[in-house]
Structure formats: structure tokens, C-alpha cells
Amino acid sequence: MKFILIIFFTLLILSCQKTPVKTEIPKAVKKIEHSETEKDLTEESNLDCGGFFKKIVLSSNLTALKSYEDIFLRIEDISETKIVLEIYVKNTGSDSPTGTRITENTVAWLHFLPGEEKLLDITADPQNPVELSFDENILKKYNYRKICGLTEKDSQTKTVLKSSIECQEIKGVMMKGEECLIRNISLEDAYDEIIKKSLVTDAEFLLKKLPAGNYSQKIGKKGIVEITYRLSQNKIDIEMLYEGGITEIHLMKKDQNVKRQIIYNFD
Structure with a gap:
């Protein structure tokens, strides 16, 4: 009986010693998640003007977003008073003699007014634009004036004086x-x-x-x-x-x- 008890306690001690090995698994998971976060931060730091306005448009209530899964954005013109944005989609066809043919179809025209920080939809009627709502936190998160090469607000007064x-x-x-x-x-x-x-x-x-x-x-x-x-x-x-x-x-x-x-x- 004593011999059986010794064997039981020995097995119990060995099983307890193995449990710390399992704690290494969560550490490995956390390391991967941290690595992905660093990657995201790197991509954000390289954000260009087109990437910034795509974030703005995707966060807006633009009607075209409900009709298309994937939209593309092109900046047609940039000035201190107005930024012209073309929103388009790509269609793939196979009727070309050379094989696959990709065509672009414009689905919306937008104006972003830096002075007022408003996003306007001019697609239907340029004379009566529709003001769109969007996530204004994006404006706080990124310095779009610097990204897009616009005059900083503090410098605009100096420009006017000149x-x-x-x-x-x-x-x-x-x-x-x-x-x-x-x-x-x-x-x-x-x-x-x-x-x-x-x-x-x-x-x-x-x-x-x-x-x-x-x-x-x-x-x-x-x-x-x-x-x-x-x-x-x-x-x-x-x-x-x-x-x-x-x-x-x-x-x-x-x-x-x-x-x-x-x-x-x-x-």
C-alpha cells in the first residue's frame, strides 16, 4: 500500500511540472498580434493624399458605396480652396482580342473644401451639391494639409498679408x-x-x-x-x-x- 502511494504522488508531481509549458502559447500569440500592429502603423505613416481621402470617402454616407463593393479614388485637382475627387469602379471583360480587358466607370464626383472641411457630392447637380457626412475623427488623426501639400492653417494668414x-x-x-x-x-x-x-x-x-x-x-x-x-x-x-x-x-x-x-x- 505504501508503495502505491509513493507512485501516485510521484505521478502527481510530474504532471504539475508540465503545466508551465502551456503558458508559452499565449506569449507566442501576443507576439504575432504586436507584429501585425507594428505593420499597420508603418502603413499609416506612409499614407498619401489619395489614401487619406479614400478613408474619408469610405467613412461617408456616399450613396455609391451601397452599390459597389470595391471603389477607387483619383484626385483630379488640388487647391487651397477645393480638392476634386473622382470615384470610380473597375469592370473586367474578356471580349478583347488580347484577353482580359479592364474598364473604368466613374460613379461619383466629390469636392472637399479644406477651408470648411466639408465633403460635397456634385454628381447629380454641380450647382446644388449635397453635403456628405463622414468620420471627422480622421481629420484629427492625420495632418491632411501636410500629406496633400496644402498650406498649413497657421501659414494661411501670412499668405493673405503678403x-x-x-x-x-x-x-x-x-x-x-x-x-x-x-x-x-x-x-x-x-x-x-x-x-x-x-x-x-x-x-x-x-x-x-x-x-x-x-x-x-x-x-x-x-x-x-x-x-x-x-x-x-x-x-x-x-x-x-x-x-x-x-x-x-x-x-x-x-x-x-x-x-x-x-x-x-x-x-
């Missing part, structure tokens, strides 16, 4: 006006200034925001028949057609400056 303007009068037969050179300003800001400061007669009838492309609008008030917008990469031409004449607005971008012409033509 802005200057030189103007001269324009005279001619049945016309008069003014030509100004404005330094350190974008086309969009030069246009906004015309409206905010009422630099042209009946400025209240101009669009509050520039259209995405060429655009005409019937007015029928205060003698204004129609206002036409013609936009190119570095130039904006606006014609305000009156019953008794035409008002022309020309904005031309050159380097960091804008030449502004406001001309009143009389019949």
Missing part, C-alpha cells in the same frame, strides 16, 4: 473697366472676392461657387438676360448679358498671381 493688388483703368469706345494684378491668390479666391466685395455690378446674381465646367444660366431680372461661364485650366471667362450691354469678367492665372479684368460694354 497678397497685394495693382489696378489700372481701362477705357475705350462704348466701354470702360479695370484691370488688376492680384498677387498670391488662386482663381477660386479671386472669384469669391468679386462676389463678397461686390466688385462688379449685380454681383449677387453670380453663382456662389464656380461650376465644374462651362455653364449658362437664364436670369431675367434687373435687365440681365443670361450669365455664361467658360472655364479652362488657368482661365475663367464670365459674360453677363444685359438688354443694353455686356459685362465681361476675365480671370487669368499665372504662377501665384491672377490678372482680373472687369469690362462694361454699352450698346
Whole structure:
């Protein structure tokens, strides 16, 4: 009986000594999880401007996200006042003689306004954009101005102070006006200034925001028949057609400056 008890206690002691081996397994799991976290942090530190705005768009209530599993984003234009985003999907076809063919289909156009930090959907109607909601914590997590090469907020005041303007009068037969050179300003800001400061007669009838492309609008008030917008990469031409004449607005971008012409033509 004594011999059996000795054997029992010996086996019990040996089984207790094996239990610490199991504690090594959780350590191995934790090491892998930590490694994956470090990898994620590395990817976040290399985030580019397109990657940042894809995070913004994916967190938004954009309708197109409900219809497509995988969307792609392309930045069409970047300025201090507006960032133009194209949202598209890729379709794979096999009708090409060379084999698989991938086509792109645009599903949405968005504007992000850095000054207001708003995301606008202009897909249906550029003149009446729809403001989208998105996860604003992303703005706090990343310095998108630095990532996208925009002026930091603290530096914007200094830039405005450096802005200057030189103007001269324009005279001619049945016309008069003014030509100004404005330094350190974008086309969009030069246009906004015309409206905010009422630099042209009946400025209240101009669009509050520039259209995405060429655009005409019937007015029928205060003698204004129609206002036409013609936009190119570095130039904006606006014609305000009156019953008794035409008002022309020309904005031309050159380097960091804008030449502004406001001309009143009389019949």
C-alpha cells in the first residue's frame, strides 16, 4: 500500500511540472498580434493624399458605396480652396482580342473644401451639391494639409498679408473697366472676392461657387438676360448679358498671381 502511494504522488508531481509549458502559447500569440500592429502603423505613416481621402470617402454616407463593393479614388485637382475627387469602379471583360480587358466607370464626383472641411457630392447637380457626412475623427488623426501639400492653417494668414493688388483703368469706345494684378491668390479666391466685395455690378446674381465646367444660366431680372461661364485650366471667362450691354469678367492665372479684368460694354 505504501508503495502505491509513493507512485501516485510521484505521478502527481510530474504532471504539475508540465503545466508551465502551456503558458508559452499565449506569449507566442501576443507576439504575432504586436507584429501585425507594428505593420499597420508603418502603413499609416506612409499614407498619401489619395489614401487619406479614400478613408474619408469610405467613412461617408456616399450613396455609391451601397452599390459597389470595391471603389477607387483619383484626385483630379488640388487647391487651397477645393480638392476634386473622382470615384470610380473597375469592370473586367474578356471580349478583347488580347484577353482580359479592364474598364473604368466613374460613379461619383466629390469636392472637399479644406477651408470648411466639408465633403460635397456634385454628381447629380454641380450647382446644388449635397453635403456628405463622414468620420471627422480622421481629420484629427492625420495632418491632411501636410500629406496633400496644402498650406498649413497657421501659414494661411501670412499668405493673405503678403497678397497685394495693382489696378489700372481701362477705357475705350462704348466701354470702360479695370484691370488688376492680384498677387498670391488662386482663381477660386479671386472669384469669391468679386462676389463678397461686390466688385462688379449685380454681383449677387453670380453663382456662389464656380461650376465644374462651362455653364449658362437664364436670369431675367434687373435687365440681365443670361450669365455664361467658360472655364479652362488657368482661365475663367464670365459674360453677363444685359438688354443694353455686356459685362465681361476675365480671370487669368499665372504662377501665384491672377490678372482680373472687369469690362462694361454699352450698346
